[in-house]
Amino acid sequence: MLKYSLRRLASAIPTLFLLITFAFFLIRIAPGGPFDSERALPPEIEANLAAKYHLDEPLVFQYGRYLWQIVRGDLGPSFHYRDWSVNDLIAQGAPVSFALGVAALLLALVIGVITGAWAALRQNKPVDYTVMSIAMVGISIPNFVMAPLLILLFAIVLGWLPAGGWAFSFDRMILPVITLALPMIAYIARITRGSMIEVLHSSYIRTVRAKGMPEKEVILRHALKPALLPVISYLGPAAAAILTGSVVVERIFTIPGIGSYFVQGALNRDYTLVMGVVILYGVLIILFNFMVDLLYAWLDPRIRYDDGEAET
């Protein structure tokens, strides 16, 4: 297992390198540069800016310089937010996006699994239909519709909660967390229900039931664990996506996370900022996929990563 883990982590390095290389050249192919604006700058000033940020060097040199910076943990200065380094911006924004993401993820996991399992146990009964219909609505309503509706109701009409802005407090977090969690709750509930039904129909469940085990124990001890496998594989990429922030939710609730840097960075041609968030996202995806694999082995005794070979 340890050997497997080390090998998996080592193989992440070339993946990241490729990601960085592609992203570096792709963003630079895009027309326009970081300092183009409505007011065209005199050529000498453009030259000064280019020199300051080494944009006047050949691209390969810039690439080499950038790689060397990253090795030292320096993501460079932001080209657009000129008082900040990309490290600063990510260090300030990541905890916010993480807090929001973790809260939404936990909420979604708890409610999603419970309602999904509940629906599975009452398959084709009113409870099942109700839960699944609500889940379908949850998946279908995009968060750019949900967020303003929640704001309208709770902030403007009822006046119970603030309409946006950020603080690590319940009243500021509750609406964005719910907005982020709703579609995930729906997904997780549907996945849990489907796989739970499958597990409940499997032969080993029939066997433990035949042996007279109480239904509660059948479900909690034998059925739920394997039924969660598909949920876990959904969680890997979902966690990476949600922890790097949601552009829409962050913008509507004016939350200073890193989600909007994805979009703003690209629109502003803020090369270093785009690279910074791409690298962060890449690292998280690799990390979470790896953790999902480890969780799999723990949940399903048939999966073991011995001698670097995965047997299923």
Place this chain on the structure above:
Amino acid sequence: MLLAASAAGAATLHRGVGPEPDSLDIHTAQSLSALNVLRDLHEGLLTLDAEAELIPGVAKSWSVSDDGRVWVFELDESARWSDGERIVADDFVAGWRRALDPATASPTAALFDVVENAHELRTGEVEADQLGIEALGPGRLEVRLNRPLSWFGELLTHPVTYPWPGEGSARFSGAFVLAGQVPGSRLELEPNEHYRAAGQVELDGVIWHVIEQPNVELARYRAGQLHVTETIPPGRIDWLRERFGDELRISPYLGSFFLAFNLKREPFADAPKLRRALSLAIDRDIITERVLGSGEIPAWGLVPPGMPGWPEGREPPLPAGERLAEAERLYRQAGYGEDRPLKVELRFNTSLTHRRMAAAIAAMWKLHLGVQTRLVNEEWKVFIANRRQGRITEVFRGGWIADWRDAVNFLQLFESDSTGNYTFFDDAIFDGLMRRAERQRADGRLKTLRQAERRLLDEQVIVPLYYYVSRHLVDPRVRGFENNPMDIHLSRWLSLL
């Protein structure tokens, strides 16, 4: 950060600032949002009152030499940095030299070009001590210009000209100091106790909230979280008026929106009649009332009303009834008609408002002339790059917002050597008028500038569409918020009931 927000007193003003300020360094800041915050944190030789009229700032008085080229400022002895130290003439000298140092790479450094040797300094041709600014003592500052400049005072309210607080120094020369900052969220300001007019500042603090989307800002205002918004969402003016009454502040703003032609490419090169036909076929009233609907003013000129020396409103070139017939006549004279319709690309950057306006214009051209317009929507940076290169542009979106209150600020865009001249208009008469105005003063100068604008319009270089308005929602408890054509509202003039 959180403590600072909650500890702020009852008289803390919450204002929308729009997008995140690009920088709070007076020499690197360029965005409107950054300039607005910097005007609260710092102060120049001159400053603006609530109506955005020039008043003394760090300089309590000044005199101008007879030839208009040498300005001498007497600094206010009570002007202090936020650490209590006196603001001296050398702080200005250090600031201007740093702004023009190529290593600073200041995007706004070209504003200094009227100062003796400024252009030479930023291109590295002279040493810093040759720049036309000199401390004649701690409280006395001399500035030498290349030529007399009536609007030089306006320039001195731009943050790039402010005294320099020192490298890495967190001291401020304005009415407020920066107490906290969360990128993407807010900037927290507290009163500067050493400010020369600290007694007049009534607010306990100002929080500028970073909110990019007008709809989101409106929601925050409705929820009682903002006292002043930066703008309002487009296209909802009737509802806003009904819902907010006097809280909605719409007022003329020194900005101009137009379509511009690429004069070095087909089909608009050497085709003034065609350009005029397209201009006449657009009904500005429909654009401003039905498409935009935020109180914008229909335009038939470049320089907006409210500019000193400019007429309040300008008459359309022809009465409404005759415009279409004239447009059709010119269109035919230019060689187009049903058998040979003009095919044209109208280019604009991504924005719902621009898209709607472009669609309306294309419909008018189609209806009245039979023009086949292709709408080309481009992402901002792509649009800017294309417009600048001029290799594929035909007719495209243009616009300008005043940096300072003088018609030259608009007209110089179209000088043949201007970096902002995307039309590639190259006209000896226009350039000559602009050169002549440089040597003139007072009324003679304004007359020449009006001739230059006339020339630009007669040559059909642009299709003026509308003049901008500033749009805010202002809580009734806010006092001291005066509508003004620069749309600059220093927090020091505001208070809360």
